[in-house]
Amino acid sequence: MLLNVLMALTVIMITARVLGAIFARLHQPAVIGEVVGGILLGPSLLGRLWPEAAAVLFPAEAAPFLGVISQLGVILYMFLVGLELDLHVLRSRVAFTLAISIASIVVPFALGAGLATLLYETLSPAGVAFTSFALFLGVSMSITAFPVLARILGDRGLQRTAMGILALTCAAINDAVAWCLLAFVVSVTRATPGAAALTVALTAVYVALMLTVGRSVMATAVARLDSSPRIGEQSLALVLAAVLLSAVATEFIGIHAIFGAFLLGAIIPHESRIARHVTDRLADIVRVMFLPAFFAFTGLRTEIGLVRTVDDWLICGLIIAVATVGKLGGTALASRLAGLNWRDSAALGVLMNTRGLVELIVLNIGLDLGMITPRLFTMLVIMALVTTMMTSPILSALLKARPWAEP
Amino acid sequence: MLLNVLMALTVIMITARVLGAIFARLHQPAVIGEVVGGILLGPSLLGRLWPEAAAVLFPAEAAPFLGVISQLGVILYMFLVGLELDLHVLRSRVAFTLAISIASIVVPFALGAGLATLLYETLSPAGVAFTSFALFLGVSMSITAFPVLARILGDRGLQRTAMGILALTCAAINDAVAWCLLAFVVSVTRATPGAAALTVALTAVYVALMLTVGRSVMATAVARLDSSPRIGEQSLALVLAAVLLSAVATEFIGIHAIFGAFLLGAIIPHESRIARHVTDRLADIVRVMFLPAFFAFTGLRTEIGLVRTVDDWLICGLIIAVATVGKLGGTALASRLAGLNWRDSAALGVLMNTRGLVELIVLNIGLDLGMITPRLFTMLVIMALVTTMMTSPILSALLKARPWAEP
Numbered sequence: 001m002l003l004n005v006l007m008a009l010t011v012i013m014i015t016a017r018v019l020g021a022i023f024a025r026l027h028q029p030a031v032i033g034e035v036v037g038g039i040l041l042g043p044s045l046l047g048r049l050w051p052e053a054a055a056v057l058f059p060a061e062a063a064p065f066l067g068v069i070s071q072l073g074v075i076l077y078m079f080l081v082g083l084e085l086d087l088h089v090l091r092s093r094v095a096f097t098l099a100i101s102i103a104s105i106v107v108p109f110a111l112g113a114g115l116a117t118l119l120y121e122t123l124s125p126a127g128v129a130f131t132s133f134a135l136f137l138g139v140s141m142s143i144t145a146f147p148v149l150a151r152i153l154g155d156r157g158l159q160r161t162a163m164g165i166l167a168l169t170c171a172a173i174n175d176a177v178a179w180c181l182l183a184f185v186v187s188v189t190r191a192t193p194g195a196a197a198l199t200v201a202l203t204a205v206y207v208a209l210m211l212t213v214g215r216s217v218m219a220t221a222v223a224r225l226d227s228s229p230r231i232g233e234q235s236l237a238l239v240l241a242a243v244l245l246s247a248v249a250t251e252f253i254g255i256h257a258i259f260g261a262f263l264l265g266a267i268i269p270h271e272s273r274i275a276r277h278v279t280d281r282l283a284d285i286v287r288v289m290f291l292p293a294f295f296a297f298t299g300l301r302t303e304i305g306l307v308r309t310v311d312d313w314l315i316c317g318l319i320i321a322v323a324t325v326g327k328l329g330g331t332a333l334a335s336r337l338a339g340l341n342w343r344d345s346a347a348l349g350v351l352m353n354t355r356g357l358v359e360l361i362v363l364n365i366g367l368d369l370g371m372i373t374p375r376l377f378t379m380l381v382i383m384a385l386v387t388t389m390m391t392s393p394i395l396s397a398l399l400k401a402r403p404w405a406e407p
Numbered sequence: 408m409l410l411n412v413l414m415a416l417t418v419i420m421i422t423a424r425v426l427g428a429i430f431a432r433l434h435q436p437a438v439i440g441e442v443v444g445g446i447l448l449g450p451s452l453l454g455r456l457w458p459e460a461a462a463v464l465f466p467a468e469a470a471p472f473l474g475v476i477s478q479l480g481v482i483l484y485m486f487l488v489g490l491e492l493d494l495h496v497l498r499s500r501v502a503f504t505l506a507i508s509i510a511s512i513v514v515p516f517a518l519g520a521g522l523a524t525l526l527y528e529t530l531s532p533a534g535v536a537f538t539s540f541a542l543f544l545g546v547s548m549s550i551t552a553f554p555v556l557a558r559i560l561g562d563r564g565l566q567r568t569a570m571g572i573l574a575l576t577c578a579a580i581n582d583a584v585a586w587c588l589l590a591f592v593v594s595v596t597r598a599t600p601g602a603a604a605l606t607v608a609l610t611a612v613y614v615a616l617m618l619t620v621g622r623s624v625m626a627t628a629v630a631r632l633d634s635s636p637r638i639g640e641q642s643l644a645l646v647l648a649a650v651l652l653s654a655v656a657t658e659f660i661g662i663h664a665i666f667g668a669f670l671l672g673a674i675i676p677h678e679s680r681i682a683r684h685v686t687d688r689l690a691d692i693v694r695v696m697f698l699p700a701f702f703a704f705t706g707l708r709t710e711i712g713l714v715r716t717v718d719d720w721l722i723c724g725l726i727i728a729v730a731t732v733g734k735l736g737g738t739a740l741a742s743r744l745a746g747l748n749w750r751d752s753a754a755l756g757v758l759m760n761t762r763g764l765v766e767l768i769v770l771n772i773g774l775d776l777g778m779i780t781p782r783l784f785t786m787l788v789i790m791a792l793v794t795t796m797m798t799s800p801i802l803s804a805l806l807k808a809r810p811w812a813e814p
Contacts, residue, residue: 001471002478003658010651017644064408065475071409072476237424237695244417251410281691288644 004062009069009293011057015041016292027392029148029155031291031357032385038295039381044304058300070297073290074361075261079243080283081147081358082265083275085172100334101170104352105142105177107330108323112141115322119315123376132189136371139181140363140380141323144174145356145388152354152391161404163344167351170331174352179262180207182362183255189369190254199254206253207263210246215267226273239268239278256365291357298360298381301367306375307382316379320386327387328353343398350394359384411469416476416700418464422448423699434799436555436562438698438764439792445702446788451711465707477704480697481768482668486650487690488554488765489672490682492579507741508577511759512549512584514737515730519548522729526722530783539596543778546588547770547787548730551581552763552795559761559798568811570751574758577738581759586669587614589769590662596776597661606661613660614670617653622674633680646675646685663772698764705767705788708774713782714789723786727793734794735760750805757801766791 016034023033040046047054058066116134124133149171150159158164187199225235243261250260268275307316332349336342363380366372372380423441430440447453454461465473523541531540556578557566565571594606632642650668657667675682714723739756743749770787773779779787 002475002664003655005475005479006482006651006655006658006664010648010655013644013648013651017641017648065472068409068412068472069476069479072412075413233691233695234424236691237420240695241417241420241424244413244420248410248413248417251413257409257413281688284640284643284688285692288640288647 001061001065004057004059005065005069008057008062008066008296009289012038012041012292012296013289016295027396028389029151029356029392031148031151032388034292035295035298035357035360035385038292038297038299039302039304040299041296042299042302044299044302048305058296063297063300066293066297066300069290070294071257073286073294075243075247075257076282076286077291077294078258078361079261079265080279080286081175082262083268083270083279084147084150085175085266086270096338097166097169098173099338100166100331100348101173101177103334104144104170104327104331105174105181107334108141108326109138109181111322111326111330113138115141115319118318119376123315123373123379125370125373128189128371132185132371135181135185135188136366139178139185140359140366141326142174142181143178143355143359143362144171144327144352145354145358146171146175147358148356148388149351149354149391152351152395156395158404163347163404167348170348170352175358176266178362179259182365183250183259185371186255186365186369187253189371195254202253203250203255206249206260210263210267214264218267219269222269222272222274231273231277235274236278236281239274258361258365294360295357298364301364301374302378302381303374304378304382306378312375312379316382319379320383323355323383323387324353324390347395347398350391350398353387354391355384356388359388408468408472411464411466412472412476415464415469415473415703416696419445419448419699419703420696423702434803435796436558436763436799438555438558439795441699442702442705442764442767442792445699445704445706446709446711447706448703449706449709451706451709455712465703470704470707473700473704473707476697477701478664480693480701482650482654482664483689483693484698484701485665485768486668486672487686487693488582489669490675490677490686491554491557492582492673493677503745504573504576505580506745507573507738507755508580508584510741511551511577511734511738511756512581512588514741515548515733516545516588518729518733518737520545522548522726525725526783530722530780530786532777532780535596535778539592539778542588542592542595543773546585546592547766547773548733549581549588550585550762550766550769551578551734551759552761552765553578553582554765555763555795556758556761556798559758559802563802565811570754570811574755577755577759582669582765583673585769586666589772590657590666592778593662593772593776594660596778602661609660610657610662613656613667617670617674621671625674626676629676629679629681638680638684642681643685643688646681665768665772701767702764705771708771708781709785709788710781711785711789713785719782719786723789726786727790730762730790730794731760731797754802754805757798757805760794761798762791763795766795 015037019033019037019040020030021033023036024030041058043054046057113134116130116137119137120130120133146168150168153159153164153167159168183203184200187203188196190196190199221238225231225238243264246260246264247257248260250263251257307313328349330349331352332345335345335348340348360381363372363377363384367374367377422444426440426444426447427437428440430443431437448465450461453464520541523537523544526544527537527540553575557575560566560571560574566575590610591607594610595603597603597606628645632638632645650671653667653671654664655667657670658664714720735756737756738759739752742752742755747755767788770779770784770791774781774784
């Protein structure tokens with residue numbers, strides 16, 4: 001078993017690196033290459049071309065281990081995403097920013113829920129209520145991948161331009177709201193109506209507690225740790241224990257462990273020494289070892305072969321169109337109405353349309369809870385990849401003539 | 408399942424921290440506290456006092472996951488130990504140092520193998536050949552925990568004194584030789600005589616290749632990486648992939664994955680920027696999250712209750728006595744014969760008697776391969792703890808009057 005897990009991890013890490021490097025050459029985010037690498041290792045390519053190798057590398061018995069490692073990775077990753085979150089940037093033009101970011105959620109959410117009426121018949125698993133299905137499709141359309149967006153802006157040196165900050169702020173708000181929505185959907189789906197109400201109530205209490213008591217406890221603790229001469233093992237241990245506790249708490253409440261990890265990251269002061277230290281210590285190993293395991297785990301569940309007929313591909317195209325119209329279109333329209341010019345509005349829309357790996361986390365939760373079929377899962381994975389891969393080239397085209405400049 | 412693993416990890420991490428802090432207060436290495444913490448979470452205490460909590464925290468189904476996480480941790484840890492290894496210190500007085508370190512292996516090994524004649528009847532599992540049993544007991548007596556020893560010296564600021572360097576060098580040689588011995592024992596035990604010969608031959612070829620070709624490839628690769636302006640994710644990924652590949656190779660040959668990881672660490676130039684970077688990125692997370700999982704995993708398999716009768720405790724005492732006489736006595740005698748005074752010889756012996764967590768890794772391998780019974784496993788775990796805990800107080804007493812000084 002150890003040999004299997006080690007071999008699988010080795011192949012996964014190397015594949016992720018190679019594909020990541022290739023995609024970076026093609027001016028795409030490396031992370032998309034890593035996701036594609038995971039898909040290639042699954043039944044879509046390796047399992048189809050060379051089933052013997054797939055059986056040796058990823059035997060059915062090893063899958064649960066890969067699952068736990070990738071879950072652990074995603075928990076740590078979402079904690080880091082929360083840690084990166086800086087709602088302080090929301091200092092000026094609050095109404096303006098909030099309007100755009102709410103539009104960037106509501107429009108794709110509504111369109112996604114509308115799309116559910118079309119897909120419910122053919123693509124929902126037996127026994128899933130329409131409400132759950134529609135809510136989940138809505139959420140899956142309204143995700144923006146804050147970290148991938150931040151990376152794209154950073155790679156182009158745009159993260160300090162006015163538009164870059166606006167995009168980051170909208171994405172951060174989007175992230176926070178989308179995770180609350182997902183928590184709500186999960187609680188509704190997992191439980192009977194009465195229990196769902198309890199879960200929602202408990203979630204609200206937990207979030208409120210974390211944002212008030214948790215936040216001030218964290219501020220005090222962080223200030224103390226920051227002033228200690230040596231930030232080391234002990235601080236990392238404390239923070240990690242807090243992350244795991246919060247993850248256990250939310251899993252226990254009935255929403256997902258990831259939510260607790262994200263929330264804990266969000267209440268730690270973003271600019272503290274301890275936040276930087278923990279990011280420093282965790283980010284690389286999470287990105288290099290844990291996330292590729294998650295991509296491979298996702299890839300093992302993604303079977304492009306399930307999207308077979310012309311009709312299937314038409315539906316897939318429709319999903320991509322609805323996601324893009326909702327997110328890109330909704331954001332752009334709201335921005336234009338709020339007073340930005342068309343070019344900047346479109347660029348903002350394109351950026352918000354980046355779904356990246358956060359979308360994959362959401363889709364895996366949906367598949368785990370039986371809210372979507374493996375076929376719809378595959379279509380939505382394709383949608384996530386296509387919408388994320390659009391961003392870089394369209395952004396380049398839009399900003400070619402007159403790039404955004406720092407103020 | 409995720410909830411179980413998360414809860415277990417949380418409790419494990421917190422217990423390790425608390426016990427580590429308590430032991431540090433008692434002037435003992437924190438790592439011994441963490442090991443004791445793991446034992447307390449197992450059937451020796453928690454399982455006995457509060458079996459319901461033990462069943463919730465560590466259900467039988469979650470054990471394999473904890474096992475894989477701790478194996479992964481031990482692999483990364485032994486890689487870091489290899490990375491710390493610096494055989495360059497063996498520049499002067501080669502014969503002198505070699506003589507002492509060989510004595511510090513041969514004497515306890517011989518005594519351990521001799522002890523096997525006494526214990527074979529009662530404490531060897533059915534079907535284990537005497538040779539395997541005796542070899543394994545020999546190896547388990549001759550381990551020195553290089554990392555714990557380095558930590559004890561570092562905590563006292565002794566690592567740059569002549570005696571400190573001598574102790575570190577002897578421990579490093581001891582480590583390398585002991586792991587080769589263990590690889591040999593494992594290959595002999597796992598396979599039929601013909602296959603064992605093949606495993607030994609393959610191991611020899613692999614080690615030779617790594618020390619020649621591998622070493623020069625590494626030197627070139629490291630020099631290239633070191634001269635690149637930015638050492639980042641990519642370098643960590645390369646090194647980790649190499650570690651996993653080497654671990655897979657040795658596991659495949661039929662010795663343990665840990666051996667390959669250790670060997671790979673050993674051939675990477677110790678003082679390179681990349682070595683420091685990788686240590687920086689990995690050491691904390693390995694110590695904070697992965698190693699405690701290993702201690703808990705060990706603790707779950709350690710049942711102090713199995714050492715029940717007076718006879719059992721007498722045997723346990725005998726094992727501790729033999730281990731100490733062999734290691735402490737053997738080293739001290741050799742040092743005295745080589746020309747050191749009695750006080751320094753004794754101090755060196757005490758230091759080499761530190762068995763720490765490296766011993767636990769060896770014992771787990773023995774238990775996994777069925778070379779020792781759970782009862783003997785428990786006795787040897789107690790021996791590892793007692794011999795390691797002796798070190799600090801005896802060293803303090805010996806060096807009190809006239810501490811070692813830097814040259």
